[in-house]
Amino acid sequence: MRRTWRSSVPGRGASGVLTAVVTFAVSVGAAGAPTLVVIRDGVERVLTAESVRGFPAVGLRELAGALGYAWNGEAIEVDSRRVEFVPGSPFVHVGREVHQLASPPYRSGDALMLPVQWATEWLPANVPHRWRYADARLIAVESAPSRTASSAGPPATPGRRSRWVVVIDPGHGGVDPGSIGPRGTREKDVALGIARELAAALRNNGSIDVVLTRNTDTLIALADRPRIANLANGDLFISIHANAHKHRRSVSGFETYFLAVAQTEDAARVAQMENAAARYETGKSAKELDPITFMLRDLVQNAYLIESLRWAELVQGTLGGNLDAPNRGVKQAGFYVLVGTNMPAVLVEVGYITNAQEEMLLRSQAYQRRVARALGHSIERYLAIYGDRLRYAGEAR
Ligand SMILES: [Zn+2]
Numbered sequence: 001m002r003r004t005w006r007s008s009v010p011g012r013g014a015s016g017v018l019t020a021v022v023t024f025a026v027s028v029g030a031a032g033a034p035t036l037v038v039i040r041d042g043v044e045r046v047l048t049a050e051s052v053r054g055f056p057a058v059g060l061r062e063l064a065g066a067l068g069y070a071w072n073g074e075a076i077e078v079d080s081r082r083v084e085f086v087p088g089s090p091f092v093h094v095g096r097e098v099h100q101l102a103s104p105p106y107r108s109g110d111a112l113m114l115p116v117q118w119a120t121e122w123l124p125a126n127v128p129h130r131w132r133y134a135d136a137r138l139i140a141v142e143s144a145p146s147r148t149a150s151s152a153g154p155p156a157t158p159g160r161r162s163r164w165v166v167v168i169d170p171g172h173g174g175v176d177p178g179s180i181g182p183r184g185t186r187e188k189d190v191a192l193g194i195a196r197e198l199a200a201a202l203r204n205n206g207s208i209d210v211v212l213t214r215n216t217d218t219l220i221a222l223a224d225r226p227r228i229a230n231l232a233n234g235d236l237f238i239s240i241h242a243n244a245h246k247h248r249r250s251v252s253g254f255e256t257y258f259l260a261v262a263q264t265e266d267a268a269r270v271a272q273m274e275n276a277a278a279r280y281e282t283g284k285s286a287k288e289l290d291p292i293t294f295m296l297r298d299l300v301q302n303a304y305l306i307e308s309l310r311w312a313e314l315v316q317g318t319l320g321g322n323l324d325a326p327n328r329g330v331k332q333a334g335f336y337v338l339v340g341t342n343m344p345a346v347l348v349e350v351g352y353i354t355n356a357q358e359e360m361l362l363r364s365q366a367y368q369r370r371v372a373r374a375l376g377h378s379i380e381r382y383l384a385i386y387g388d389r390l391r392y393a394g395e396a397r
Helices: 058-069 117-126 187-203 226-233 263-281 284-288 292-300 305-322 357-364 364-397
Strands: 034-040 042-048 057-059 075-078 079-085 093-096 095-102 106-108 111-115 131-134 137-140 162-168 208-212 234-243 254-259 327-333 346-353
Touching: 034 117, 042 057, 042 058, 057 058, 057 117, 058 075, 058 111, 058 117, 093 117, 111 117, 117 131, 117 137, 162 187, 162 226, 162 364, 187 208, 187 234, 187 364, 208 364, 226 234, 234 364, 254 263, 254 305, 263 327, 292 305, 305 327, 305 346, 305 364, 346 357, 346 364, 357 364
Parallel strands: 162 208, 162 234, 234 346, 254 327
Antiparallel strands: 034 042, 057 111, 075 079, 079 093, 093 095, 106 111, 131 137, 254 346
């Protein structure tokens, strides 16, 4: 991240509770215009950015509305700090300080247009206890009483109840289709379909916030997915995939993995297949996947080995109770996408896309919903049984 301004604000404390998720996915809409997708309190807002000055810009009023901040004329109120913009000038006045943006805000009719950079870089750098930004996603973090405050202190009020953050990672995306079934079904579409159904199911829960590592058909580097989860201060991480077997098309069924050294040839084969997605990535990602980094990060997930195993067992149990497909059990292998997640993390292969019958099921929305609901139940059951333990871990980190 480029920092073209002075920033003296320290990192957030450990007690922040994530209550809203804002996703800024700068993608190209149907009309060819870049858009900002904002999800806050479960409501999705799409801001259209214009690029008439050579950089993406959005209206102050629309942006303030999406972020939940008050605005007035050419100023926006950011956590009781007044941030003033001057059309045509890259300098931003913040109280008595002056910060510099790479591009100047400008007027367009009645609207004041702000460089998107202000939202994606200035906010996280200057209000880090409130905003985190990673990989085209701006995540709102609310400074709130700690997760255990309500149980130890005064009676819980509606605004102070315990909340959980579940990070859902739909596998593959963009140029990486994942595995492809005999009828052309793409793993990336199945994964995203189930992830969206799971997100919807969990949001109905009322005490679970959901972060999707991707909500569109876009490629996220393997190493960036755990990073997104960690920045979101997630409590649970689930990566969703569909399995494939090149030679044995009759193989079917679902299996759930946690991160550890592979115990069987088949588990190693699946991990190798999923890790091969790295070939679609460029630059930094390939470098980050060197063996030493892998092992060092592995230690982070090792701390959650038992929790991940327990959750994987619940996932297999609930899937087994809801699907007719063979239960292939809990397995372990070295998946890059689980490395470094600072929370219990599992990777679920919901079925074999190379099996013609299972492919037909996996491509149907009804089946995707069935799988998603079972996954949702595993998460609710996990939080009910082991939630207190997670709370403790959340305080410590
Ligand atoms: Zn996959």
